[in-house]
Amino acid sequence: MHVRNPYAHNPPDFRALAESYSKLAKFLHDDMTVDFTDPEAVCALTEALLHKDFDIDVELLPDRLCPRVANRLNYILWLQDLLDSDSFDSNDTNSSKPIWGLDIGTGTSCIYPLLGCRLRRNWHFIATDVDDVAVSTAAKLVSRNNLMEQISVFKADPGNSLFGPHACGDSHTSQHLHFTMCNPPFYSSSADYNASQALKVTPARSFTSAAPEEMITPGGEVAFVTRMINESIEMLRNDVNTGSTWYTSMLGKLDSLKDVVNSLRKRGISNYAVAEFIQGQFTRRWAVAWRFDGRRPLPDITRPLDPLPSTAIRGLLPPATGWILDLSHTHGANDDRLLDKVLSIMKDEFGDFMKLERLSKLNCETTHYITGYSQQGNVWSRNFRRNKKRKIEEHSDHVEGSRISESTGFGFRIFVEQYTSNTDIPQCSVHWSYGSDPIVFESFCGMLKDRIQRIVSK
Numbered sequence: 040m041h042v043r044n045p046y047a048h049n050p051p052d053f054r055a056l057a058e059s060y061s062k063l064a065k066f067l068h069d070d071m072t073v074d075f076t077d078p079e080a081v082c083a084l085t086e087a088l089l090h091k092d093f094d095i096d097v098e099l100l101p102d103r104l105c106p107r108v109a110n111r112l113n114y115i116l117w118l119q120d121l122l123d124s125d126s127f128d129s130n131d132t133n134s135s136k137p138i139w140g141l142d143i144g145t146g147t148s149c150i151y152p153l154l155g156c157r158l159r160r161n162w163h164f165i166a167t168d169v170d171d172v173a174v175s176t177a178a179k180l181v182s183r184n185n186l187m188e189q190i191s192v193f194k195a196d197p198g199n200s201l202f203g204p205h206a207c208g209d210s211h212t213s214q215h216l217h218f219t220m221c222n223p224p225f226y227s228s229s230a231d232y233n234a235s236q237a238l239k240v241t242p243a244r245s246f247t248s249a250a251p252e253e254m255i256t257p258g259g260e261v262a263f264v265t266r267m268i269n270e271s272i273e274m275l276r277n278d279v280n281t282g283s284t285w286y287t288s289m290l291g292k293l294d295s296l297k298d299v300v301n302s303l304r305k306r307g308i309s310n311y312a313v314a315e316f317i318q319g320q321f322t323r324r325w326a327v328a329w330r331f332d333g334r335r336p337l338p339d340i341t342r343p344l345d346p347l348p349s350t351a352i353r354g355l356l357p358p359a360t361g362w363i364l365d366l367s368h369t370h371g372a373n374d375d376r377l378l379d380k381v382l383s384i385m386k387d388e389f390g391d392f393m394k395l396e397r398l399s400k401l402n403c404e405t406t407h408y409i410t411g412y413s414q415q416g417n418v419w420s421r422n423f424r425r426n427k428k429r430k431i432e433e434h435s436d437h438v439e440g441s442r443i444s445e446s447t448g449f450g451f452r453i454f455v456e457q458y459t460s461n462t463d464i465p466q467c468s469v470h471w472s473y474g475s476d477p478i479v480f481e482s483f484c485g486m487l488k489d490r491i492q493r494i495v496s497k
C-alpha cells in the first residue's frame with residue numbers, strides 16, 4: 040500500500056467503525072469482521088470507512104460496483120505525489136492554487152472526486168460517466184457532501200472524445216486539466232468476465248457485485264486506455280498546453296500494464312510513470328501515467344522503493360529520474376557547506392548557461408537543495424564547450440537560445456544529505472526534473488560525480 044495510506048499499518052477496527060456508523064452493526068460477526076461475500080455488508084463497511092475516516096457521507100447501491108477504499112485511496116495518494124513533484128520548488132502542495140482533474144467513469148460512488156476533494160481542498164473535479172444511473176447518483180452524492188463548488192458531474196457521450204469538450208458539457212470545457220484519471224471497465228465481454236472468474240482457484244474471498252456496463256467495454260481495459268493515449272496525442276496536437284497534463288489510468292491486470300507501456304513506448308512517449316498498488320495478500324492493481332512535456336516526477340514515484348516494484352513490472356519502468364552518489368567513504372562529505380561548494384563550482388563553470396539557485400523545502404525537516412535548468416541542455420559536454428570556444432573566437436559569445444527547441448532543456452535538483460533521520464550515510468542525490476534524454480541525465484551525473492570528488496578529496 041502507499042506509505043501514506045492509513046490502512047497500510049492499521050487495518051480497520053470493525054467495532055469502532057460500527058460504533059460510529061450504526062448501519063454496519065447488524066453485519067458484524069464477533070465484532071471482528073463482516074461477510075465479504077454479502078454485497079450489503081461490503082457496502083455498509085465501505086460507507087462506514089468513508090464516514091469515519093474521511094467525513095464522506097455516501098449511500099452505496101448494493102447491485103453496483105462497491106469501491107474498496109484502501110485501493111481507491113492508493114490511486115489518489117499516488118496522483119498527489121505526481122502533482123507534488125510538479126510543484127516541488129514552490130512549497131505550494133497544499134496551497135489554494137486550484138488543481139483540476141477529470142475522472143472518466145466516476146461510477147455511482149463518485150469515489151475518486153469525493154476522496155480527492157476531501158484530502159485536498161484546492162482540488163476540483165470534472166466527473167463523467169456514460170451511465171445515467173451513475174451520473175444521477177454521483178451528482179446526488181456531491182451535493183449531499185456539499186462539494187458542488189469542487190465537483191461537477193457530466194453525462195458523457197460514448198461516441199465523443201474522453202477528454203474533449205463534449206465529454207464535459209459546456210461550462211468547464213476550457214478548464215486546463217492538471218490530471219485525468221480512470222478506473223476503466225476491465226473486461227472485453229461477458230465471456231471474458233466469466234472466464235476470469237472461473238480461473239480463480241479459491242472461492243471468491245470478497246464479492247464484486249457490479250452492473251455489466253461497469254465491468255465490460257469493447258476490447259477491455261487495454262482498448263480503453265489505448266484510446267486515451269491516442270486521444271491525449273490528439274489533444275496535444277490541438278493545444279500544446281495539454282502537454283503538462285498527467286494522463287493516468289488504473290489497470291486491473293498485469294498483462295494490460297505490459298500492453299499499455301508498450302503502446303506508450305511505441306508512440307515515443309518516454310515520460311511516464313508506473314505504480315503497483317498492493318492490497319492485502321491477494322489483490323494487486325497497477326496504474327500508469329504519462330505526459331508530453333519534459334517535467335519528470337521525483338524518482339520514488341517513477342521507481343518506488345517502498346514497496347519495491349515486483350520483478351514482473353521492473354522491465355516496464357520508465358527511465359530512472361534519480362541517481363545517488365554514496366559519500367560515506369569520502370573525506371569532507373560531512374561538511375555542511377558541501378552543497379554551497381557544489382553550487383559555487385557549478386556557478387563558476389556553467390553559470391553563464393544554467394539558471395542555478397539554492398532553495399529550501401519545508402517538510403518534517405528543512406531540506407536544502409540546488410535547482411538548476413539549462414535551456415541548451417548538455418552544457419557540460421565537450422561538444423558544447425567546443426562550440427562555445429568557436430563562438431568566442433568569432434567574437435560572438437552569445438549562444439542563441441531561439442535556435443534550440445524547448446525539448447533540449449535540462450533540469451535537475453541536487454540534494455546533499457548528511458546523517459539525517461532519512462539517511463544513515465552521507466549521500467548526494469540528484470533528481471532529473473526536466474528533459475527528454477536519459478543519456479543527458481547520465482552524463483550530468485558523471486560530471487557531477489567528478490566535481491564532487493574533486494571537492495571532497497581536497
Ligand SMILES: C[S@@+](CC[C@H](N)C(=O)[O-])C[C@H]1O[C@@H](n2cnc3c(N)ncnc32)[C@H](O)[C@@H]1O
Pocket residue numbers: 104105106143144145146147148149150151167168169170173195196197201222223224225252253254256
Ligand atoms: C469500473 S467502473 C469505475 C467506477 C468508479 N470510478 C470506481 O473506481 O469505483 C467504470 C465506469 O466507467 C464508465 N464508463 C464506461 N465507458 C465510459 C466512457 N466512454 N466515458 C465515461 N465513462 C465510461 C462506466 O459506466 C462505469 O461507471
